[in-house]
Amino acid sequence: MLLCFAVYKCAVSPTGDRLYIISYFQHKLLTLARDGTLLATYTDPALAGLIGLHVTPAGQVLVCGHLSHTVLQVGWEGESKLATLATQEDGVRCPMSVCYSSTTSSIIVGQWRNDNILVFRVE
Template sequence: MFLCFAVIKCAVSPTGDRLYITCWIEHKLLTLARDGTLLATFTDPALWTPWGVHVTPAGQVLVCGGRSYTIVQVDREGKKKLATLVTGRFDSMCSQRPVCYSSTTSSIIVGTDDDILVFRVE
Protein backbone atom coordinates (compact mmCIF):
# COMPACT_ATOMS: atom_id res chain seq x y z
CA MET A 1 0.00 0.00 0.00
CA PHE A 2 1.19 3.53 -0.72
CA LEU A 3 0.24 6.88 0.66
CA CYS A 4 0.09 10.09 -1.31
CA PHE A 5 -1.89 13.06 -0.02
CA ALA A 6 -1.65 15.20 -3.13
CA VAL A 7 -1.65 13.36 -6.44
CA ILE A 8 -1.04 16.00 -9.07
CA LYS A 9 -0.35 14.28 -12.39
CA CYS A 10 0.05 10.78 -13.70
CA ALA A 11 1.39 9.15 -16.85
CA VAL A 12 1.29 5.63 -18.22
CA SER A 13 4.20 3.74 -19.78
CA PRO A 14 3.89 2.95 -23.52
CA THR A 15 3.33 -0.73 -22.70
CA GLY A 16 0.69 0.11 -20.08
CA ASP A 17 2.42 -1.86 -17.34
CA ARG A 18 3.51 1.11 -15.20
CA LEU A 19 1.83 4.20 -13.84
CA TYR A 20 3.89 7.21 -12.72
CA ILE A 21 2.33 9.56 -10.19
CA THR A 22 3.66 12.87 -8.88
CA CYS A 23 2.93 13.57 -5.20
CA TRP A 24 3.35 17.29 -4.71
CA ILE A 25 3.23 17.59 -0.92
CA GLU A 26 5.44 14.55 -0.29
CA HIS A 27 7.97 15.59 -2.98
CA LYS A 28 8.02 12.19 -4.65
CA LEU A 29 7.36 10.25 -7.81
CA LEU A 30 5.58 6.93 -7.32
CA THR A 31 5.77 4.06 -9.80
CA LEU A 32 2.89 1.59 -9.66
CA ALA A 33 2.24 -1.69 -11.45
CA ARG A 34 -0.95 -2.10 -13.44
CA ASP A 35 -2.59 -3.79 -10.43
CA GLY A 36 -1.73 -0.84 -8.15
CA THR A 37 1.28 -2.44 -6.45
CA LEU A 38 3.88 0.14 -5.45
CA LEU A 39 7.07 -0.64 -7.40
CA ALA A 40 9.22 2.37 -6.51
CA THR A 41 9.33 5.72 -4.72
CA PHE A 42 11.70 8.35 -6.09
CA THR A 43 12.76 11.52 -4.28
CA ASP A 44 15.47 13.99 -5.22
CA PRO A 45 16.28 17.55 -4.08
CA ALA A 46 16.05 18.57 -7.75
CA LEU A 47 12.35 17.69 -7.70
CA TRP A 48 11.02 19.95 -5.00
CA THR A 49 7.23 19.76 -5.39
CA PRO A 50 7.19 17.51 -8.48
CA TRP A 51 4.33 18.47 -10.73
CA GLY A 52 4.33 17.42 -14.35
CA VAL A 53 5.21 13.91 -15.51
CA HIS A 54 5.42 12.61 -19.07
CA VAL A 55 6.46 9.30 -20.58
CA THR A 56 7.81 9.49 -24.13
CA PRO A 57 6.87 6.86 -26.73
CA ALA A 58 10.36 5.38 -26.12
CA GLY A 59 9.54 4.99 -22.41
CA GLN A 60 11.65 7.86 -21.07
CA VAL A 61 10.16 9.31 -17.88
CA LEU A 62 10.34 13.12 -17.55
CA VAL A 63 9.41 14.84 -14.28
CA CYS A 64 9.11 18.58 -13.72
CA GLY A 65 9.89 20.04 -10.28
CA GLY A 66 7.21 22.63 -9.55
CA ARG A 67 9.27 24.80 -7.25
CA SER A 68 12.76 23.59 -8.08
CA TYR A 69 12.51 24.80 -11.69
CA THR A 70 14.06 21.55 -12.91
CA ILE A 71 13.17 18.78 -15.34
CA VAL A 72 14.80 15.41 -14.74
CA GLN A 73 14.75 12.10 -16.56
CA VAL A 74 14.11 9.10 -14.32
CA ASP A 75 14.73 5.46 -15.23
CA ARG A 76 11.81 3.28 -16.34
CA GLU A 77 11.68 1.62 -12.93
CA GLY A 78 11.26 5.02 -11.23
CA LYS A 79 14.21 4.36 -8.91
CA LYS A 80 16.99 6.69 -10.04
CA LYS A 81 17.70 9.91 -11.87
CA LEU A 82 19.32 9.45 -15.26
CA ALA A 83 19.84 13.09 -16.17
CA THR A 84 18.93 16.67 -15.32
CA LEU A 85 17.56 18.10 -18.56
CA VAL A 86 16.58 21.65 -17.57
CA THR A 87 17.59 23.57 -14.49
CA GLY A 88 17.42 27.12 -13.22
CA ARG A 89 14.75 29.63 -12.38
CA PHE A 90 12.67 30.89 -15.27
CA ASP A 91 10.67 34.01 -14.55
CA SER A 92 7.54 32.75 -16.28
CA MET A 93 7.59 29.36 -14.59
CA CYS A 94 5.44 28.77 -11.56
CA SER A 95 4.26 25.69 -9.73
CA GLN A 96 1.85 24.34 -12.34
CA ARG A 97 3.94 22.80 -15.10
CA PRO A 98 2.66 20.26 -17.55
CA VAL A 99 5.58 18.74 -19.44
CA CYS A 100 5.81 16.66 -22.60
CA TYR A 101 8.35 15.60 -25.21
CA SER A 102 8.01 16.11 -28.96
CA SER A 103 9.96 13.56 -31.01
CA THR A 104 9.17 15.59 -34.13
CA THR A 105 11.15 18.60 -32.89
CA SER A 106 13.35 16.82 -30.29
CA SER A 107 12.07 19.29 -27.71
CA ILE A 108 10.75 19.29 -24.17
CA ILE A 109 7.66 21.48 -23.96
CA VAL A 110 6.64 23.01 -20.64
CA GLY A 111 3.40 24.88 -20.00
CA THR A 112 3.26 27.73 -17.51
CA ASP A 113 0.59 30.20 -16.49
CA ASP A 114 1.72 32.71 -19.10
CA ASP A 115 3.90 30.92 -21.64
CA ILE A 116 4.82 27.73 -23.39
CA LEU A 117 8.55 27.07 -23.05
CA VAL A 118 10.41 24.88 -25.52
CA PHE A 119 13.78 23.33 -24.70
CA ARG A 120 15.71 21.61 -27.49
CA VAL A 121 17.21 18.24 -26.54
CA GLU A 122 20.34 17.08 -28.33
Protein backbone atom coordinates in the same frame (compact mmCIF):
# COMPACT_ATOMS: atom_id res chain seq x y z
CA MET B 1 -1.22 16.31 12.12
CA LEU B 2 -2.65 16.43 8.61
CA LEU B 3 -1.06 14.14 6.06
CA CYS B 4 -1.75 15.02 2.47
CA PHE B 5 -0.96 12.81 -0.48
CA ALA B 6 -2.48 14.58 -3.43
CA VAL B 7 -2.15 12.87 -6.77
CA TYR B 8 -1.46 15.71 -9.17
CA LYS B 9 -0.73 13.71 -12.28
CA CYS B 10 -0.47 10.15 -13.40
CA ALA B 11 0.81 8.55 -16.58
CA VAL B 12 1.05 5.05 -17.99
CA SER B 13 4.09 3.51 -19.63
CA PRO B 14 3.76 2.77 -23.36
CA THR B 15 3.63 -0.95 -22.62
CA GLY B 16 0.91 -0.45 -20.01
CA ASP B 17 2.78 -2.32 -17.30
CA ARG B 18 3.70 0.69 -15.14
CA LEU B 19 1.76 3.57 -13.67
CA TYR B 20 3.61 6.71 -12.61
CA ILE B 21 2.04 8.98 -9.98
CA ILE B 22 3.39 12.25 -8.62
CA SER B 23 2.61 13.88 -5.28
CA TYR B 24 3.13 17.63 -5.02
CA PHE B 25 3.15 17.82 -1.22
CA GLN B 26 5.30 14.76 -0.57
CA HIS B 27 7.72 15.53 -3.43
CA LYS B 28 7.56 11.91 -4.64
CA LEU B 29 7.27 9.95 -7.85
CA LEU B 30 5.65 6.57 -7.29
CA THR B 31 5.91 3.73 -9.77
CA LEU B 32 3.20 1.08 -9.57
CA ALA B 33 2.71 -2.21 -11.37
CA ARG B 34 -0.50 -2.79 -13.29
CA ASP B 35 -1.97 -4.58 -10.25
CA GLY B 36 -1.20 -1.61 -7.96
CA THR B 37 1.94 -3.03 -6.35
CA LEU B 38 4.40 -0.30 -5.40
CA LEU B 39 7.57 -0.88 -7.42
CA ALA B 40 9.56 2.25 -6.60
CA THR B 41 9.48 5.59 -4.81
CA TYR B 42 11.71 8.38 -6.08
CA THR B 43 12.59 11.56 -4.22
CA ASP B 44 15.29 14.09 -4.98
CA PRO B 45 16.14 17.40 -3.27
CA ALA B 46 16.39 18.88 -6.79
CA LEU B 47 12.77 17.94 -7.42
CA ALA B 48 10.49 19.78 -4.99
CA GLY B 49 6.79 20.21 -5.65
CA LEU B 50 6.31 17.63 -8.38
CA ILE B 51 3.50 18.84 -10.58
CA GLY B 52 4.26 18.00 -14.21
CA LEU B 53 4.63 14.47 -15.57
CA HIS B 54 4.97 13.03 -19.06
CA VAL B 55 5.94 9.61 -20.38
CA THR B 56 7.25 9.65 -23.93
CA PRO B 57 6.32 6.99 -26.50
CA ALA B 58 9.81 5.52 -25.89
CA GLY B 59 9.05 5.21 -22.16
CA GLN B 60 11.16 8.11 -20.92
CA VAL B 61 9.73 9.63 -17.74
CA LEU B 62 9.84 13.45 -17.51
CA VAL B 63 8.93 15.32 -14.32
CA CYS B 64 8.70 18.98 -13.27
CA GLY B 65 9.74 20.30 -9.88
CA HIS B 66 7.53 23.38 -9.47
CA LEU B 67 9.24 24.61 -6.32
CA SER B 68 12.77 23.64 -7.40
CA HIS B 69 12.40 25.12 -10.92
CA THR B 70 13.67 21.95 -12.60
CA VAL B 71 12.75 19.42 -15.26
CA LEU B 72 14.30 15.97 -14.91
CA GLN B 73 14.33 12.69 -16.75
CA VAL B 74 13.88 9.72 -14.44
CA GLY B 75 14.60 6.11 -15.34
CA TRP B 76 11.65 4.01 -16.55
CA GLU B 77 11.89 1.97 -13.35
CA GLY B 78 11.22 5.16 -11.36
CA GLU B 79 14.24 4.76 -9.10
CA SER B 80 16.93 7.09 -10.44
CA LYS B 81 17.58 10.40 -12.15
CA LEU B 82 18.96 10.04 -15.65
CA ALA B 83 19.35 13.71 -16.56
CA THR B 84 18.58 17.27 -15.57
CA LEU B 85 16.91 18.64 -18.68
CA ALA B 86 16.32 22.25 -17.62
CA THR B 87 16.79 24.45 -14.54
CA GLN B 88 16.27 28.00 -13.36
CA GLU B 89 19.56 28.87 -15.09
CA ASP B 90 17.87 27.91 -18.37
CA GLY B 91 14.94 30.22 -17.65
CA VAL B 92 12.63 27.70 -15.99
CA ARG B 93 10.46 29.34 -13.31
CA CYS B 94 7.78 27.29 -11.55
CA PRO B 95 7.26 24.70 -14.28
CA MET B 96 3.73 23.27 -14.39
CA SER B 97 3.80 20.91 -17.35
CA VAL B 98 6.23 19.13 -19.62
CA CYS B 99 5.88 17.10 -22.78
CA TYR B 100 8.18 15.70 -25.43
CA SER B 101 7.75 16.30 -29.16
CA SER B 102 9.30 13.58 -31.30
CA THR B 103 8.66 15.76 -34.36
CA THR B 104 11.04 18.47 -33.14
CA SER B 105 13.13 16.39 -30.67
CA SER B 106 12.37 18.90 -27.96
CA ILE B 107 10.78 19.17 -24.56
CA ILE B 108 8.09 21.79 -24.10
CA VAL B 109 7.68 23.34 -20.65
CA GLY B 110 4.69 25.36 -19.45
CA GLN B 111 5.17 27.64 -16.45
CA TRP B 112 2.95 29.07 -13.72
CA ARG B 113 1.77 32.65 -14.23
CA ASN B 114 3.89 33.00 -17.34
CA ASP B 115 2.76 33.42 -20.93
CA ASN B 116 6.04 32.03 -22.27
CA ILE B 117 6.31 28.38 -23.20
CA LEU B 118 9.89 27.13 -23.15
CA VAL B 119 11.21 24.77 -25.80
CA PHE B 120 14.46 22.88 -25.31
CA ARG B 121 16.05 20.76 -28.03
CA VAL B 122 17.19 17.38 -26.76
CA GLU B 123 19.14 14.65 -28.48
